[in-house]
Amino acid sequence: MNNKLLIIGASGHGKVVADIAIKMNKWKEMAFLDDDESIKSSIGLEVIGTTNEVFSHIDEYDIFVGIGDNAIRQKVLEKLEKAGASIPILIHPDAVIGAQVDIEIGTTVMAGAVVNCCTKIGKGCIINTGATIDHDNYIEDFVHLSPGAHLAGTVQVGNGSWLGIGSVVSNNIKITKGCKIGAGAVVVNDITESGVYVGVPVRRI
Numbered sequence: 001m002n003n004k005l006l007i008i009g010a011s012g013h014g015k016v017v018a019d020i021a022i023k024m025n026k027w028k029e030m031a032f033l034d035d036d037e038s039i040k041s042s043i044g045l046e047v048i049g050t051t052n053e054v055f056s057h058i059d060e061y062d063i064f065v066g067i068g069d070n071a072i073r074q075k076v077l078e079k080l081e082k083a084g085a086s087i088p089i090l091i092h093p094d095a096v097i098g099a100q101v102d103i104e105i106g107t108t109v110m111a112g113a114v115v116n117c118c119t120k121i122g123k124g125c126i127i128n129t130g131a132t133i134d135h136d137n138y139i140e141d142f143v144h145l146s147p148g149a150h151l152a153g154t155v156q157v158g159n160g161s162w163l164g165i166g167s168v169v170s171n172n173i174k175i176t177k178g179c180k181i182g183a184g185a186v187v188v189n190d191i192t193e194s195g196v197y198v199g200v201p202v203r204r205i
């Protein structure tokens with residue numbers, strides 16, 4: 001671990017990530033990289049360069065990918081991991097994490113989120129504001145649970161899936177990789193084919 005943190009992405013999601021990192025009080029200095037060169041600072045932190053400059057900073061900084069898009073976040077994080085970057089886990093001090101919860105690098109857990117015991121969360125996930133994940137879930141890599149998404153017990157969410165704001169998943173359900181679940185959707189049966197699903201209960205569109 002370094003005493004400086006560099007966040008890739010200075011817009012909406014990156015700002016919330018920075019806010020969490022500031023509240024964790026672990027880094028003496030923080031800055032952003034962003035490919036929009038018109039952004040000079042964000043949430044009071046300086047933008048010191050563009051994404052392709054990241055490799056010149058990996059000895060000096062911990063690096064966190066603050067990009068909301070699951071596929072882009074995966075691509076950037078995997079390159080950084082390969083290059084040996086120190087990639088932290090960011091957990092807001094007001095998130096509640098149960099016993100025997102395993103969370104991998106590059107994941108952020110936001111304010112008001114609750115993760116119950118014996119759940120595993122993979123790499124590069126976003127557990128957004130007020131989302132809840134109950135016991136024995138398995139959230140694979142690069143998943144995004146939007147604000148207020150609720151997962152009952154023993155749910156599995158596949159790689160890169162995105163659950164929209166306020167969506168609900170009943171217990172013992174498996175959602176395969178690469179799904180988009182719409183805002184306010186309710187999932188009561190396994191989803192075995194990647195795709196976009198909306199409604200109560202969900203239907204594929």
Ligand SMILES: CC(=O)SCCNC(=O)CCNC(=O)[C@H](O)C(C)(C)COP(=O)(O)OP(=O)(O)OC[C@H]1O[C@@H](n2cnc3c(N)ncnc32)[C@H](O)[C@@H]1OP(=O)(O)O
Binds near residue numbers: 146
């Ligand atoms: C901090 C943050 O902001 S985190 C981000 C939080 N954001 C979200 O959760 C957004 C979630 N996204 C959605 O719900 C989107 O509507 C998606 C991904 C499900 C679908 O998006 P698109 O593929 O662009 O679908 P599109 O908008 O064209 O809609 C297709 C049809 O599905 C319907 N539809 C879209 N979303 C929903 C939904 N959530 N519930 C019910 N119906 C829906 C539309 O009304 C439309 O119906 P029609 O064909 O009868 O007119």
